[in-house]
Amino acid sequence: MKLGEACKTWGLFRLVNHEIPSTFLSQLLEEAKKLFSMEFETKQGAFNDSPLTYFWGTPALTPSGEALTRGTQNMNWVEGLNVPVNKLSRFQCQQHPVLESFRLVLVEYGNHLSRIATTLFEAMASNLNLHPENSKSYLSLPTGAIRVYRYPQCSNANVNTILGMDVHTDSSILSILNQDQAISGLELLKDDEWLTVAPISNTLIVNIGDMMQAMSDDEYKSVKHRVKVNKHKERISIGYFVFPDDDTVIESTKYKPFTYNDFRAQVQEDIKTCGHKIGLERFKLT
Template structure:
């Protein structure tokens, strides 16, 4: 199947709850948003140990919790191909996407206010949903996943190649962070467990009225770190910095890395889990592909700021809070003297 803008605007491709949006404004295929100069710190993965690279990484982790990665070693052709196949996948009918994942390790979700760390999509009513649909892909199970849908099979093969690069990047960055923090983690691999890696592929619809809501509400990730391959033409990702929301400019052949709650706890709050959100674009839909990696479930995270907890404890608390109070509370639940 060849992707065209009209495929993406096919109303049948949207989950029913998203079909009432005004998708009829013609998209602008050649339009790239003009943004202010990009303030996001840039980290050169290839030169991490040269030219004060580790110092720059330390500053980015402490002051921002998010940075742009260049010279990351992922072929540009692979990044582009992932985006194009994702567009083809989302252009299929809602029913075929939903049916293709039934009984498989891959899950299809939509309108979710929050994805729990286990990948479970939690739904809300149609008036306060987020404007998003997506696929949740546990990378450790890719070899056991044999989809009947050709487009899903295509993205599976691409992700099998992509996960090798993601693991390499995450490991390289985590080792540099541990060195900067002067931590003694034994075994350090358990704090960044490759078997926990997952990819979420998102589609955010465009809408002429961007006040209708958010593509994704403001939140922090529960991961150690997240690595984002975002649409290089359509902006939408925003991060909170010094009480102001900044747009993370889309730039081709770069990846966005943001730290999550687990890294903040491991670092004893020296590094920050950045709050971020996704806005709706009024001209184009936006595709993003994000990798999340976590500690092993039974690894105890010890910190002067928090009571000892495992990732399993954290995940269970997040799920409980979403059910009882309607949102993720996160790390504050584990602070010393926190009343449960």
């Protein structure tokens, strides 16, 4: 099956026939551009009284949007917004029309992504012969978060050494990306070579996260990826991440049993002490 082959060989694939209108995907990116074009102080003020978290230069976030301590890492060339999907309908931003307009679009987008994530995970669980009861508890839609990223143009003379996002794997089960339809930047590591994931209109990029790799006994690969910046143009991308419940135990023949809460706590500790995420290696059976 093509899905299983892509998950095992690449850890990333392009999704078509996702039933999200192309006009809507374009609208989503345009609304994001309007939001990021606001003054810095206005953006900060708009998010103070909302469950949305505004950040810049910080790639590592908890599902709730709390920035992790960066240790010795360099700041990344990015600003962004973390949006817990299940809280979108609980607040309104009438005093900030641009934010309110974007919130309404995100509510609809979150519904689409929840549907897609569920369909994909059910297919993957079936391919892997995961126990039905276990697999039902693994994917928790209330944990879904949308992260909206803006990578500003970078005129620095050393632009080739500056990253919009450091090399990393996602801690999620699945990550679904609506990347800029005109400007490339996402790269994945395959056989020790960095490959560009070219933008193609009306497609979504899906990549496997750490939790899915553990559930699959390392059959599916949590792919290393990074984001390069552009010297002349800014770039917008919108990612959706979904996780297990905090206390759901992940069982695997390759790893000792752990919960997502255990994994997240270990990542936070490693970033504080080592300056970077170590991830699944911390839970490998010896």
